[in-house]
Amino acid sequence: MIRVLLFGVLATKTGTKEMSLEIETPVTIEGLIEELRKRLPSLPEGEFLFAINEEQASKESIVHDGDTVAVMPPFSGG
Amino acid sequence: MLEPVRIQTEDFSVEEEVRALKSTSKRIGAVVTFCGVARDFSRGHRIESLEFEQYQSMALRAMEKLRQDTLERFDIIDVRIVHRVARIPAGDNIVLIVVGSEHRKEAFEACSWCIDTLKNTVPLWKKEITPEGESWVEPHP
Numbered sequence: 001m002i003r004v005l006l007f008g009v010l011a012t013k014t015g016t017k018e019m020s021l022e023i024e025t026p027v028t029i030e031g032l033i034e035e036l037r038k039r040l041p042s043l044p045e046g047e048f049l050f051a052i053n054e055e056q057a058s059k060e061s062i063v064h065d066g067d068t069v070a071v072m073p074p075f076s077g078g
Numbered sequence: 079m080l081e082p083v084r085i086q087t088e089d090f091s092v093e094e095e096v097r098a099l100k101s102t103s104k105r106i107g108a109v110v111t112f113c114g115v116a117r118d119f120s121r122g123h124r125i126e127s128l129e130f131e132q133y134q135s136m137a138l139r140a141m142e143k144l145r146q147d148t149l150e151r152f153d154i155i156d157v158r159i160v161h162r163v164a165r166i167p168a169g170d171n172i173v174l175i176v177v178g179s180e181h182r183k184e185a186f187e188a189c190s191w192c193i194d195t196l197k198n199t200v201p202l203w204k205k206e207i208t209p210e211g212e213s214w215v216e217p218h219p
Contacts, residue, residue, distance in 0.1 A: 007131060007201070007203055008131055008205075009203075009214040012214065049201075051133070051136060051201070054133075054136040054139065070133055070136070072133065072201055073203060073214070074216070074217045075197060075201055075202055075203065076202065076214075076216065076217040077130065077132075077137075077161060077173070077196060077200050077201075077202025077203070077204065078161075078172070078196050078197045
């Protein structure tokens with residue numbers, strides 16, 4: 001099971017800040033996003049940033065069972 | 079003593095942070111500060127307040143790494159980074175970078191690099207609250 005966290009506009013548009021995803025692992029972030037879109041059709045298109053267990057990751061990064069994956073819009077702090 | 083890297087809801091004191099920085103070394107001959115402030119007007123809209131969301135644990139670690147990277151990259155003596163979250167009314171402080179070095183050039187360069195890098199590396203998101211409603215802000219330089 002993967003714990004998925006959504007932030008900012010992604011959480012607002014989907015009405016979801018956190019969800020558990022039952023998915024076959026290992027899987028790339030790209031594969032996880034495809035699966036996520038089936039569950040959350042309102043997930044906007046666009047360039048996202050990712051983190052696996054709080055470390056920045058890319059679309060090609062591999063997700064394992066038990067990981068926490070953050071799907072994030074571009075940062076806008078400061 | 080306040081930690082040199084913090085994320086907090088309450089306002090910060092620029093004077094207090096400068097004093098804390100200066101207390102680390104008497105070799106400091108230049109102090110440069112950048113203070114980001116919430117504007118009351120943006121993209122043609124009146125802004126009542128900003129609201130910041132964070133990925134809490136990751137954001138603090140990213141800011142601590144940013145402090146280390148700034149110390150390693152520039153010939154400076156110390157740097158402090160404070161960012162506020164939650165709702166910030168127009169006119170209030172958002173973020174503070176304070177850099178101390180022996181000479182001004184390094185402090186100016188480090189301060190500029192530090193705030194630019196913060197915007198790209200720290201998981202924080204800004205929402206504008208206007209009289210018409212609220213909207214998430216697209217990042218800008």
